[in-house]
Amino acid sequence: MRNKNTLRGKVAIVGIGQSPSGRVPGRSPLDLTADASLKALADAGMDKSQLDGVLTGNAYASSFHRFSVALSEYLNIQPSYSNTLQVSGATAGAAVNTAAAAICSGLADTVLVACGDSLLTGMTPDLAIRAMTESRDQQYEMPFGIPVANTFAMTAHRHMKEFGTTSEQMAQVAVTFRQHASRTPGAQKTDLISIDDVLASKMVSSPYRKLDCSLISDGAAALILTSAEKAYEYNQEPIFILGGGEYYSHEHIFLMPNLTETGAVQSAQKAYQMAGVSPLDIDVAGIYDCFTGTVLMMLEDLGFCKKGEAGPFVEAGEITYGGCIPTNTHGGMLSYAHPGIPAAWFHFTEVVRQLRGNCGERQVKDAEVGLVHTLGAGFSTHATTVLGKGSTL
């Protein structure tokens, strides 16, 4: 029996905030996250006393195990609902879905969902890469020298073999997101690049070259969620959660059922069904872009194009302005910022801004329904959220 008690239209994002991102030396993960949180409160026009929930991810450059509790103390708030989530890159979407569920159920009224880290200046590059590599299994994966890039790279090789996807097509993703970043204030990389630049950059883990890989950054972002009843009491146009879905298909990359079709299929299907929309209804997307080929596979699994056709889809300009689904209009993790777990929070702040209609020269015209898909750990973890303006309810 279908559960009719869904999130649709019951919770809204009423505040967003970002710390400076990119290279931000001398600021701890908690300092950056507090900065983003206070900006989100100011954006909403809300006092921190109105927050009764705090959800965060963890920070590699911080020693706190309970980052959400440490952040609450740092801001001197005492929430009655708090958790520090860890599902790798999917933490952002999972945290938004979980916060919405908590609000629907009455566990909390108003939840701060925030995350920040200083991967670039708070750690050495060796430590940052090793910290991320530590997320692989110590017995069956790590001894073979498997970096984070490697699991995703192996899925890309399969995609190339099975569907004829080319390095040029993957490079186009990096080129497009760089164009987007060039119009985004605060983006870490804004110099335009060509497909040849991507193909000439150093090999990292084949088939991925340096410019196929996301950045390493500092930065934090925060969202404030509250119930639909209260959503219009604040400064900004509320952006509603229309649907959420998640899927966790495996832990080890060698137990991934099919290297070219991921749990994003199930995660998105659930979110679309709850929202009552199809991929054709989505006006703007934020898609976790740890690597270029990751985006190709997600365009297929999220239903924006058919399986195996994402290469030509991207070459045809379908993920930028005027195309089927303008994606990562801020520049994504490939060009805007990638501070680790917080990276996907920026996909949320950008899609919310697009739906508010606040994006200036990078505004997607008449954007009413948006999608954010976050994922992690070699496609192990997936979280999809469909967002919409009040007019879509």
Next chain:
Amino acid sequence: MKQLTEEDTIQKPLPIADSDSHAMWEGLKKGELLLQHCEDCGHVQYYQQGLCRICQSKKLVHRAASGRGIIHSYSVVHRSPGPAFRDDVPYAVLLVELEEGPRMISSLLGKDFTHLAIDSPVAMKTMKISEQVFLPCFELVNLADK
């Protein structure tokens, strides 16, 4: 979160056997890759668990793998994940599909990547890391030798 130090990045991560996996790491010392066969449903699994992943039966028996497989996918690492692997690059990480069915992560022995491709046949060899640790690695099978 555990704060890593520079010291941690110099050390290669080594497997620490647990109660589930002890037999497998012991088998590798003798040059055998043990797979778990379920006596109830016939499922063959890697890695080692206390129960069958398909039917949850605890009637699992260890049998040595043939060591033959094909490359399901791979990636050649050029940018090492920290100092521990800096002297090893470039090296190939393999996703091998064993003849018995399960897939596993492993490394390619050697640095000749000319014939490295999806579906290439490979054969297992153990590599001694220390008295306690032998890793299962693979080499490309030269088809001309067959």
